Each structure stands twice: as structure tokens, then as C-alpha cells.
Amino acid sequence: MTDVVKVADEAGLVEAVRAAIEAGKTLDVCGRGSKRDLGRPGQTDWTLDLSALAGVTLYEPEELILSAKGGTPVAEIEAMLKERGQMLAFEPLDYGPLLGGAEAAGSIGGVVACNLAGPRRISHGAARDHALGARAVSGRAEAFKSGGRVVKNVTGYDLPRLLAGSYGTLAVLSEFTLKVLPRPPMEETVVLPGVSPEAAAKALSAAMGSSCEVSGAAYLPGPVAARIPELKLDVPAVVLRLEGFEPSVRARRAMMISVLMPFGGVEVVETAASPGLWASIRDVRPFVGTGARAVWRLSTAPAAGPALAARLAEQFKGETFCDWAGGLIWLLMPGEASEADKVRAALAPHGGHATLVRATSAERAAVPVFQPMEPTLAALTQRVKASFDPMGVLNPGRMYAGM
Structure with a gap:
């Protein structure tokens, strides 16, 4: 088998994960590649290419429901919705240009896996808040389905919301169902x-x-x-x-x-x-084209945001701006160094968490990219990972070292 495994349907996805387990290999889960530099640098054996696992499988404008395969381009979905006067209300941001890639190149699976949301997050929530159902393949090479086509459909664990924000470390999304909303005129x-x-x-x-x-x-x-x-x-x-x-x-x-x-x-x-x-x-466009300078995404109390952003800019000789009514701070560092400990120490008195969005591979390997977890939460997260992916096949170490 080659280092790149391309799949076009759920059966092929199950087979690819099973082959990786049997060969003792790990998989870098990749939709269309626009967010591959988010998180810790990968140390995987094979790339699982989902770009051919694409297409809208269900769209009922009258019911405000859309289902699409994991590798479906977000741009394709948004164009289809726009024709019918509808939208993805969580307004997913496009990380491509900030990370040095192409514009409008991401997949819906990547958007959901990273739980992305833009400025409308303050009024409509993030991607997980619009989740209705999911089909996915776990690290056990088992296909499963959760949720359905209506908002109140959960009788057990709400797996679609769990998978949103897991960065492909628990399961590979083969299909996702979302509620859509009318586009404001x-x-x-x-x-x-x-x-x-x-x-x-x-x-x-x-x-x-x-x-x-x-x-x-x-x-x-x-x-x-x-x-x-x-x-x-x-x-x-x-x-x-x-x-x-x-x-x-x-x-x-x-x-x-x-x-x-x-x-x-x-x-x-x-x-x-x-x-x-x-x-x-x-899309954080004011910080696009700034080379390899590190970029942080900090979540904090909205009331503290503007003043904290000003102090961070002064302390680190960088640049900042606030979204989400002050609850989200984007911080552009003056150079490639992330100063992770100092950034998190400056944030700590105000609460919240800090994610290193852009940095060199060496920097992302050397510091915690995501906010370090308390021991109890870390143990729980490890148990969830083990239940979905006991062999550590899917995106190992993408979020936290050793997990």
C-alpha cells in the first residue's frame, strides 16, 4: 500500500482503517488539506485522503436540512445554499490563507472536526450547535451512525457534538447532517x-x-x-x-x-x-501575509477582551484584535517564537484558553498547541480516545502528545 490512501466511500474508509490497524500504521486524516497545519505536527505513517469522499447526499431547503460527505468542499455547499437563500449560520472561518494555503479550499468534514465558527458565533453558536447527525468510522474500523434529521433526536450519547472539535482523533467523518438557516436579506x-x-x-x-x-x-x-x-x-x-x-x-x-x-x-x-x-x-485577513510569525487564538471573558488585547500587544510587541464581543482575541506575535508559557500566564487571571493556530512545525512540536488540561479532564479525554481508537491509529498526537 502507498503512503497515501485515497477513499471514495464509507466501505473504502472502513477498509483503510482496518488495513492500518493490521499493518501497525497510523493515519493522518486529511479532507482537502487546508487545515493540515493546525495542531501539533503529524508523525503518521500514511495519509488518509478523503477528497474523493465528497458530495451533498441530502438537501431539503423547506426542512432546513443538509447532509454531505466529509470531503465535500465548503465552497460548494455554501454556493448551493446561497442559491436557495440559505446559509451555514455558524459562518465557518477559512483558515487557508492564514496558514499559507489557498482560499475557499476546505472541506465540511474539516470544519466540523475543528468545530469552526466565525463572528456569528455570538448569536448562532459554533458548528457543533448545528449538528443533527453523523456517520463515521472509528479507530476500531467500525462504521457507526448517530443522530438523525431533526434537532431533538438524541436518546443516548450526543456523538455528533462530541466529534465536532475532536480534530479527527476519535473517528473519521464520512457524512454529516447539519441544520441550515435562511440567509438575511x-x-x-x-x-x-x-x-x-x-x-x-x-x-x-x-x-x-x-x-x-x-x-x-x-x-x-x-x-x-x-x-x-x-x-x-x-x-x-x-x-x-x-x-x-x-x-x-x-x-x-x-x-x-x-x-x-x-x-x-x-x-x-x-x-x-x-x-x-x-x-x-x-478569516483573520489582517494577519495574512505576515510570514511565519506565530498567531494565537485566545478565548476569554468578553468584558476583559479589549483591555487584555491591548496589554498583550504591548507586552509581546505584537498585534491584536477582538471578535465575539471581546471574547475572542487574535494575537500576532512579532516573530516565530510563540512564547507559549508567557502568553498563557498573561491570560490566566482572566480565565479562558489559548490555542496556537499558526507557528513553524518545530515550534508546534516544542510547546502545547492546545490549552493544557487539568489531570482529571486529561484522564477522561484519554479514556474517550481509547474507547474510539484503542490502537491510536487516527491522528495520534494531533491535539496532545501521547494521545
Whole structure:
């Protein structure tokens, strides 16, 4: 058998995993390759190529249901949904350009396996929150099915939600069923320019606590804002997205302006430019093209986000910006060194976790890429891994060394 094993259906997937077990080999699970540099560098024997395991197997627009095989391109799914006025509401980010790859090259299996979500995470949740059902093959070479076609279908373990975020270490997704939602016919972005981190936190909190139904909320320091063409700003700014039918958006825009008046003057990015602005925030485009400089993704309390981001930028001589109303901080380091211990120490007083998203292979091998787990949680995670993949065939060490 070659070092690359390409499968086109679930039966072939079962056979490939069984062959790896019998040969004592390990598998690097790869959909379309756009996220291969996420996590710890692989030390596997064979690559399991799922790119031919593709295609939408079920789409019922009236029922808001879509099923697709694991290797199906996300771009293909999103184009199909757009034609029917629908969308993946969790707004999956595209890691390709940030990691030095192509744009719009990822697979739906990779999106689910990494539990990705963009700015709409604050209003609609992440990929796992839209999971209805899954078909997968475990590290035992056993095919299994969990969930179904409706939201309330779970009578036992909620395996689709468990597999989302497992980075292919528990099972290989052969097919996934998701709920989809209507695409908002209009969006606008309200901008509050020239605010300090402290004022930004208060403004974000006021906006999220209002009845304006914000679907995107970010804080962009001046240098980051300057790299987003749709903003035309070189000063720090809070940006807030409003989506829906035109009369509703107009009314909520007026309400939002009233909410933000105590913090300064307000501008509006109209419908034509707003999607590009949020695509830049979603895909971390201000940090694309910065070479091998390390990039962190930090989750913390939203109220602490803007001020913490400013301190991190100053401490590490890097750049930051906040998404998720301040709860998500992107940190661009000044060089290839991740400074993992120092970054996590700076985050610790505020709670949350830090994931090293981009770094050299050597750096990702030398430091914990994902937040180190407490011993009890680590033991539980190890038992879950052993139950699905006792031989350690699937993506060994992708998330944690020795697991």
C-alpha cells in the first residue's frame, strides 16, 4: 500500500482503517488539506485522503436540512445554499490563507472536526450547535451512525457534538447532517471609531445587552482597522453587524446609534461593503501575509477582551484584535517564537484558553498547541480516545502528545 490512501466511500474508509490497524500504521486524516497545519505536527505513517469522499447526499431547503460527505468542499455547499437563500449560520472561518494555503479550499468534514465558527458565533453558536447527525468510522474500523434529521433526536450519547472539535482523533467523518438557516436579506455595520479599549468593552457590552440583535461584534485597533478596506479608518473602532429584513435593520440601526451615543460619534458601513468587512474579521485577513510569525487564538471573558488585547500587544510587541464581543482575541506575535508559557500566564487571571493556530512545525512540536488540561479532564479525554481508537491509529498526537 502507498503512503497515501485515497477513499471514495464509507466501505473504502472502513477498509483503510482496518488495513492500518493490521499493518501497525497510523493515519493522518486529511479532507482537502487546508487545515493540515493546525495542531501539533503529524508523525503518521500514511495519509488518509478523503477528497474523493465528497458530495451533498441530502438537501431539503423547506426542512432546513443538509447532509454531505466529509470531503465535500465548503465552497460548494455554501454556493448551493446561497442559491436557495440559505446559509451555514455558524459562518465557518477559512483558515487557508492564514496558514499559507489557498482560499475557499476546505472541506465540511474539516470544519466540523475543528468545530469552526466565525463572528456569528455570538448569536448562532459554533458548528457543533448545528449538528443533527453523523456517520463515521472509528479507530476500531467500525462504521457507526448517530443522530438523525431533526434537532431533538438524541436518546443516548450526543456523538455528533462530541466529534465536532475532536480534530479527527476519535473517528473519521464520512457524512454529516447539519441544520441550515435562511440567509438575511440585508446587513449593515455600525462603526464606533476612535475608542479606547476600556470604552470599547463598555460599548460592546451595551450593544450586546440591547435589543438590537447584534450578529457580529468586534474591536479593531488602529493598525488592524487600517488593513480592512471597507472601513477606511486608521483609528481603533468597535464594529457591530445588524442583519435581517430592511425595515428591521433600519429600525435597529437607529436604536444602536442611540445606544452608542454616550461613547462618541457613529458611522455606518452600508450593505455593499459590510460582507467584505466581516469576511476579513472572520478569516483573520489582517494577519495574512505576515510570514511565519506565530498567531494565537485566545478565548476569554468578553468584558476583559479589549483591555487584555491591548496589554498583550504591548507586552509581546505584537498585534491584536477582538471578535465575539471581546471574547475572542487574535494575537500576532512579532516573530516565530510563540512564547507559549508567557502568553498563557498573561491570560490566566482572566480565565479562558489559548490555542496556537499558526507557528513553524518545530515550534508546534516544542510547546502545547492546545490549552493544557487539568489531570482529571486529561484522564477522561484519554479514556474517550481509547474507547474510539484503542490502537491510536487516527491522528495520534494531533491535539496532545501521547494521545
